[in-house]
Amino acid sequence: MKEKLASWPTLFLLFLKRDWKKIVVWVAGLGLFSAAYVPAFEEITKGQGLKGMFETLQNPAMISMVGPTPVETAADYTLGAMYAHEMLLFCSLFAMVIAALHVVSHTRKEEDHGLLELVRSFQIGRQANSLAAMMEILFINVLLALFIGGVMISFGADTITVEGSFLFGASIGMAGILGAVIALVMAQIMPASSGATGSSLGIIGLLYIIRAGTDVSNADFSMVNPLGWTYLTYPFTDDNWLPLIFALIFSIIMVVLAFTLEGNRDLGAGYLPEREGRDRAKKSLLSVHGLFIKMNKGVMISWLIAFVIMGAAYGSIYGDMQTFLGSNEMMEQMFAQSGVSIEESFTGTIMMVMISLVSILPIVIVNKLFSEERRSRLSQLYATKVTRNQFYWTSIGLAVLAGLAGIFLAAGSLGGTASAAMEDNVTMDVVDFFAAGFNFLPSVFFFIGLAALALGWAPRLGKVVYVYLGYSFAINYFGNILDLPEWFSKTAIQSWQSRMPLEDFNAPSFLTIIVISIALMIIGYLGYHRRDLMEGA
Amino acid sequence: MTNIVSIQGLQKRFGKFQALNDVNFTVNAGEVVGFIGPNGAGKSTTIRILLGIIKRDAGNAEIFGKDVWKDSLEIHKRISYVPGDVTLWGNLTGGEMIDLFLKLHGGGDKQKRDELIKRFELDPKKKAKGYSKGNRQKVGLIAALAADSDLYIFDEPTSGLDPLMEAIFQEEVEKIKKSGKSILLSSHILSEVERLADKVVIIRQGEVVETGTLDELRHLTRSTVTLATKGDVAEMAGLKGVFDFNQKDDEATFSVDNQHLDDILVKASKLGVKKFESVPPTLEDLFMRHYEG
Ligand SMILES: Nc1ncnc2c1ncn2[C@@H]1O[C@H](COP(=O)(O)OP(=O)(O)O)[C@@H](O)[C@H]1O
Numbered sequence: 001m002k003e004k005l006a007s008w009p010t011l012f013l014l015f016l017k018r019d020w021k022k023i024v025v026w027v028a029g030l031g032l033f034s035a036a037y038v039p040a041f042e043e044i045t046k047g048q049g050l051k052g053m054f055e056t057l058q059n060p061a062m063i064s065m066v067g068p069t070p071v072e073t074a075a076d077y078t079l080g081a082m083y084a085h086e087m088l089l090f091c092s093l094f095a096m097v098i099a100a101l102h103v104v105s106h107t108r109k110e111e112d113h114g115l116l117e118l119v120r121s122f123q124i125g126r127q128a129n130s131l132a133a134m135m136e137i138l139f140i141n142v143l144l145a146l147f148i149g150g151v152m153i154s155f156g157a158d159t160i161t162v163e164g165s166f167l168f169g170a171s172i173g174m175a176g177i178l179g180a181v182i183a184l185v186m187a188q189i190m191p192a193s194s195g196a197t198g199s200s201l202g203i204i205g206l207l208y209i210i211r212a213g214t215d216v217s218n219a220d221f222s223m224v225n226p227l228g229w230t231y232l233t234y235p236f237t238d239d240n241w242l243p244l245i246f247a248l249i250f251s252i253i254m255v256v257l258a259f260t261l262e263g264n265r266d267l268g269a270g271y272l273p274e275r276e277g278r279d280r281a282k283k284s285l286l287s288v289h290g291l292f293i294k295m296n297k298g299v300m301i302s303w304l305i306a307f308v309i310m311g312a313a314y315g316s317i318y319g320d321m322q323t324f325l326g327s328n329e330m331m332e333q334m335f336a337q338s339g340v341s342i343e344e345s346f347t348g349t350i351m352m353v354m355i356s357l358v359s360i361l362p363i364v365i366v367n368k369l370f371s372e373e374r375r376s377r378l379s380q381l382y383a384t385k386v387t388r389n390q391f392y393w394t395s396i397g398l399a400v401l402a403g404l405a406g407i408f409l410a411a412g413s414l415g416g417t418a419s420a421a422m423e424d425n426v427t428m429d430v431v432d433f434f435a436a437g438f439n440f441l442p443s444v445f446f447f448i449g450l451a452a453l454a455l456g457w458a459p460r461l462g463k464v465v466y467v468y469l470g471y472s473f474a475i476n477y478f479g480n481i482l483d484l485p486e487w488f489s490k491t492a493i494q495s496w497q498s499r500m501p502l503e504d505f506n507a508p509s510f511l512t513i514i515v516i517s518i519a520l521m522i523i524g525y526l527g528y529h530r531r532d533l534m535e536g537a
Numbered sequence: 538m539t540n541i542v543s544i545q546g547l548q549k550r551f552g553k554f555q556a557l558n559d560v561n562f563t564v565n566a567g568e569v570v571g572f573i574g575p576n577g578a579g580k581s582t583t584i585r586i587l588l589g590i591i592k593r594d595a596g597n598a599e600i601f602g603k604d605v606w607k608d609s610l611e612i613h614k615r616i617s618y619v620p621g622d623v624t625l626w627g628n629l630t631g632g633e634m635i636d637l638f639l640k641l642h643g644g645g646d647k648q649k650r651d652e653l654i655k656r657f658e659l660d661p662k663k664k665a666k667g668y669s670k671g672n673r674q675k676v677g678l679i680a681a682l683a684a685d686s687d688l689y690i691f692d693e694p695t696s697g698l699d700p701l702m703e704a705i706f707q708e709e710v711e712k713i714k715k716s717g718k719s720i721l722l723s724s725h726i727l728s729e730v731e732r733l734a735d736k737v738v739i740i741r742q743g744e745v746v747e748t749g750t751l752d753e754l755r756h757l758t759r760s761t762v763t764l765a766t767k768g769d770v771a772e773m774a775g776l777k778g779v780f781d782f783n784q785k786d787d788e789a790t791f792s793v794d795n796q797h798l799d800d801i802l803v804k805a806s807k808l809g810v811k812k813f814e815s816v817p818p819t820l821e822d823l824f825m826r827h828y829e830g
């Protein structure tokens with residue numbers, strides 16, 4: 001074992017040297033995002049704020065998004081309890097995703113690019129690279145945990161205790177480590193880095209959705225979920241360190257598993273078997289759209305399956321809602337007064353979450369065209385009777401189809417499962433779910449439009465579209481909890497649509513955003529049509 | 538219309554970097570033109586402009602008398618292209634890729650396809666991610682060679698191929714040449730160009746520095762000779778046309794102006810040749826010579 005790990009400290013130092021800027025941004029950015037909102041939350045607690053927030057967050061829709069609290073009465077709901085309740089899950093999720101992306105880029109991606117082959121030809125052990133990457137992740141996340149703890153204490157706020165602050169930080173740091181070990185295992189199993197990234201993010205997304213179901217029905221079940229080991233520490237209330245110990249044990253097991261898998265495979269290979277292919281192409285492949293479908297098939301199928309699972313997970317929550325209302329008189333009154341059912345309210349919120357996730361797939365498809373271009377895969381094709389027109393509109397068309405299918409499956413699966421879960425006391429039928437889902441079609445189109453615009457004029461910025469999606473999602477997420485100013489909420493594209501089924505369909509806004517999105521696609525085409533294709537650049 | 542390709546005053550910059558300064562040359566009907574130059578000289582850039590992959594900043598570039606940017610689709614119907622680094626989709630097999638290229642090109646010869654797969658010893662059932670560089674290159678070559686075109690553009694097509702396969706490629710190109718097609722062959726392997734090309738265009742730092750037939754160019758170049766003689770090999774040093782003379786025991790290495798080869802051989806045989814090796818001018822020699830003036 002020792003020789004397999006030879007020279008890992010050298011690689012570790014090399015990583016730190018190479019990444020130090022990224023690490024600073026990572027620790028400071030995520031750290032401040034996690035810790036620095038204490039004063040803002042103090043504002044909310046004034047007057048009846050805490051009590052109101054406590055009641056709002058008892059709603060299953062809210063629990064499915066932000067997670068549960070151990071506090072049972074509004075009187076015990078403190079600033080610390082609220083901060084952990086609203087922030088910890090979201091920040092942990094972020095920490096996981098960033099760490100997973102980082103690990104794949106330092107392991108599988110370098111391997112795919114042939115860099116590791118070079119590295120291994122020196123006196124460096126087979127697994128030194130993976131160990132160095134894990135050590136770097138450990139270093140970053142310990143730093144992050146301490147930084148978050150320190151920043152929180154520095155506000156000197158009541159109920160933001162020292163122990164709680166460091167537990168809060170440690171939970172986020174541990175989330176990073178969990179994301180990293182999941183990615184490390186996936187990096188061994190998948191045949192290439194894109195598959196490793198995709199499957200790691202898919203797993204994290206799935207954990208988030210599964211915990212939504214268990215949090216609403218019975219938070220104890222979330223204790224078997226790795227993502228649960230982060231926010232179930234309940235800083236500032238229960239201060240429970242036990243989940244972090246589970247997480248640590250789990251991480252060690254995953255690392256050992258990853259190392260075993262890595263030790264038994266060839267460089268550049270994965271565990272999923274390679275089958276022999278056909279010597280002649282099927283007719284269905286022999287066209288640009290045939291090729292593009294084949295190219296995107298794997299990603300599309302896995303995402304669409306994920307959408308169905310997501311819809312089913314959220315749909316299963318509907319069964320518990322009436323029970324919840326029965327146990328909470330105040331909520332029952334609130335819903336009775338407002339004239340909307342709790343199910344409708346939940347649908348409005350959750351549909352926004354789901355369709356934001358659905359938007360990822362079309363963006364992936366549009367951005368894929370540029371990554372193909374960069375890898376010079378298009379040049380020999382382009383020298384045949386194929387036009388740029390075909391490349392571009394085939395990709396956009398496929399993205400639109402994927403968006404439509406995604407909404408259809410997510411909304412249908414939510415509606416179907418919800419109808420089954422609600423049994424006799426049905427307040428909505430399946431058509432309502434489809435309506436609520438397709439109501440967000442303009443936002444999906446808008447993301448396609450943005451990605452198309454980038455593809456045509458500044459293809460390197462294609463990734464920024466994800467950043468805007470993340471931003472929109474965060475605005476909507478916090479918009480549910482905090483009172484954001486109108487103009488601020490409107491910077492998220494989804495907020496231009498009405499919240500169906502709570503509100504009526506807003507046709508002018510629906511059509512306007514669709515038209516703008518189509519215009520963006522056309523403007524993107526004008527750029528794509530005339531710019532240089534970038535090969536290997 | 539005998540000019541298949543005609544390029545005048547072609548310029549291209551990437552940001553601040555002037556990749557092409559002034560590129561001029563033509564490819565006539567039925568002609569094989571070797572396009573040579575060191576790495577980074579601008580060969581691929583020129584070819585990409587010809588294919589309409591990137592847009593020129595200034596100058597003229599036409600294929601079949603049509604503008605390479607505006608009429609690229611019309612042009613592409615009648616050309617085949619192989620890049621220096623054929624990249625394929627990892628989950629498609631070589632056979633599938635070839636079929637796809639041929640179909641998008643508009644047909645192609647099925648029989649020729651199968652024959653070429655055999656000749657190049659390609660396993661068409663293997664997924665592309667399992668192919669070596671050379672095998673990927675074969676896929677691109679087979680797809681281009683099996684298609685029926687009027688102009689074939691190859692950009693360092695044999696990189697990664699073993700010598701045996703390189704020879705097969707050259708044979709196939711000769712067949713195409715015999716059938717009267719035009720070929721633009723960018724390469725840094727001089728022997729390949731030597732064997733195939735009617736005309737050579739040399740590019741350096743974005744400028745065409747020499748155009749002509751190989752014979753015209755070769756008189757400018759030197760071969761490297763290693764010679765061991767029974768007599769004193771040092772006597773060779775003084776001859777006309779001998780340069781860079783280096784002696785070790787009874788063996789000497791020097792470069793020779795090809796014009797003076799005859800005198801040198803006469804002298805060497807008088808001394809009694811024990812060993813004689815001559816390496817033809819490499820591309821580097823050609824350049825060195827060209828820039829020594
Ligand atoms: N897309 C690009 N962006 C910036 N520089 C480029 C790009 N493509 C080529 N170059 C530069 O232009 C020069 C010519 O490159 P190229 O035509 O590929 O050379 P060759 O094919 O003769 O080796 C090189 O210096 C290369 O770095």
Ligand SMILES: [Mg+2]
Nearest residue numbers: 580581621693
């Ligand atoms: Mg080149």
